[in-house]
Amino acid sequence: MDTLALLAGALGVSTSDLFASEAPEPVLGPQDEANRRHLAELRRALMPPVGLAAPLAEPGEAAQPSAIR
Secondary structure, three states: OHHHHHHHHHHOOOHHHHHOOOOOOOOOOHHHHHHHHHHHHHHHHHOOOOOOOOOOOOOOOOOOHHHHO
């Protein structure tokens, strides 16, 4: 959240404005689609889904502690 607060401050908006689902001002035409695409990319970068990541390692047998050292 600290990053979002800093970003909002730099943009001159409130942090909650970054969570809005629509553009703050209506934009018509091809610019609207580009704005939505860029906003979606920004949201994916700032707020990735939680708990949907692939496992870092395949499950297997536990190694002996001496083998880990």
